[in-house]
Amino acid sequence: MSKVVFSGIQPSGNLHIGNYIGAISQWVKLQDLTESIFCIVDLHAITVPQDPKVLRDKVLEVAALYLACGIDPKKSHIFIQSENPNHSYLAWVLNTIAPFGQLERMTQWKEKSVKHEENAGLFDYPVLMASDILLYQTDEVPVGEDQKQHIELTRDLAERFNKRFGETFKLPVPVIQKETARIMSLQNPAAKMSKSDNDPLGTINILDTEEQIREKVKKAVTDSDPSVLKMHEHMNFMMEEHQGIGNLLTIYAAFKGYNFHDAWKENSDKSYQDFKDGLANLLIFELAKIQKRYNEIRNGEKALRKILDEGRNYALEKSSVTLRKVKEKVGLI
Ligand code: TYM
Numbered sequence: 249m250s251k252v253v254f255s256g257i258q259p260s261g262n263l264h265i266g267n268y269i270g271a272i273s274q275w276v277k278l279q280d281l282t283e284s285i286f287c288i289v290d291l292h293a294i295t296v297p298q299d300p301k302v303l304r305d306k307v308l309e310v311a312a313l314y315l316a317c318g319i320d321p322k323k324s325h326i327f328i329q330s331e332n333p334n335h336s337y338l339a340w341v342l343n344t345i346a347p348f349g350q351l352e353r354m355t356q357w358k359e360k361s362v363k364h365e366e367n368a369g370l371f372d373y374p375v376l377m378a379s380d381i382l383l384y385q386t387d388e389v390p391v392g393e394d395q396k397q398h399i400e401l402t403r404d405l406a407e408r409f410n411k412r413f414g415e416t417f418k419l420p421v422p423v424i425q426k427e428t429a430r431i432m433s434l435q436n437p438a439a440k441m442s443k444s445d446n447d448p449l450g451t452i453n454i455l456d457t458e459e460q461i462r463e464k465v466k467k468a469v470t471d472s473d474p475s476v477l478k479m480h481e482h483m484n485f486m487m488e489e490h491q492g493i494g495n496l497l498t499i500y501a502a503f504k505g506y507n508f509h510d511a512w513k514e515n516s517d518k519s520y521q522d523f524k525d526g527l528a529n530l531l532i533f534e535l536a537k538i539q540k541r542y543n544e545i546r547n548g549e550k551a552l553r554k555i556l557d558e559g560r561n562y563a564l565e566k567s568s569v570t571l572r573k574v575k576e577k578v579g580l581i
Pocket residue numbers: 254255256257258259266267268269270271289292376377380381389390391392393394395398428429430431432440441442
């Protein structure tokens with residue numbers, strides 16, 4: 249039997265190249281080898297305020313972007329989280345074994361609860377995420393580095409449940425790509441590229457225009473020392489000491505399908521300006537292909553809805569098997 253892969257993205261803000269490089273590009277490769285399930289996690293998105301009309305549209309935008317980026321509905325199942333009520337049901341059950349102290353230690357909670365008004369949903373966010381994953385008896389969760397802590401919590405909750413009620417959940421492992429686990433902001437290379445960044449220049453969105461991409465790459469922070477590109481070929485050193493330029497090289501490598509070292513070799517004799525021109529051209533070329541497919545998919549929304557309906561039916565059926573077991577174990581039937 250093939251491995252089960254599950255992952256998801258929140259339909260909040262705009263999807264950016266960090267999401268693409270860190271998550272979606274891995275999914276595209278994994279879908280050939282595994283039973284792949286990709287979710288648009290709208291219940292997670294409402295843990296911070298969303299405009300209802302915008303949210304509805306963003307859900308379809310993310311679904312269309314999954315497809316445009318190469319998720320193939322013949323190989324993968326794509327569905328909207330809120331269309332499968334089993335997720336929130338299991339989250340409630342897992343809440344009853346989730347330690348408060350561990351939830352308080354979640355980095356995302358610490359960051360988001362100062363940015364937004366605190367609410368119980370935001371605090372409980374990782375338990376819902378654990379439910380997403382555990383409902384499908386998931387083997388692997390391909391994500392960026394920032395989600396690792398949540399997957400560790402997922403494993404802890406699964407173990408706790410299994411111990412208390414008997415073997416029920418498989419323990420999932422995070423799959424995090426080494427070199428592209430954390431794409432940084434173009435303006436503040438010490439912070440990760442994020443959908444909620446207040447500075448629009450820090451983030452390149454998948455649907456950005458050519459002009460926006462050029463401007464953002466041009467204004468990206470590099471280094472005051474002009475010789476860094478020539479001098480340093482080691483990724484770890486670059487990401488510690490010269491993060492701005494190291495991050496741009498990482499992005500270059502990802503879109504070329506190179507490793508870091510090859511990206512460095514190709515650009516080491518260039519000035520920052522020439523390197524940036526090359527990077528902007530590469531991003532514009534690659535993102536235009538995705539954008540073209542995206543527009544076609546959005547123009548044929550009936551077909552998209554059909555894919556999401558099929559995905560929902562599949563998700564409901566598969567997750568119901570696990571939820572039935574859970575109910576039996578807990579004494580709910
Ligand atoms: P989200 O929506 O913030 O991000 C989606 C995916 O993109 C990755 N990512 C990055 N990777 C590299 N560099 C970056 N700068 C960067 N920014 C984001 C994230 O690691 C993630 O893989 N909690 C999740 C959504 C979720 C989920 C799940 C994921 C809900 N349920 C179940 C996996 C399995 C989140 O907020 O991702």
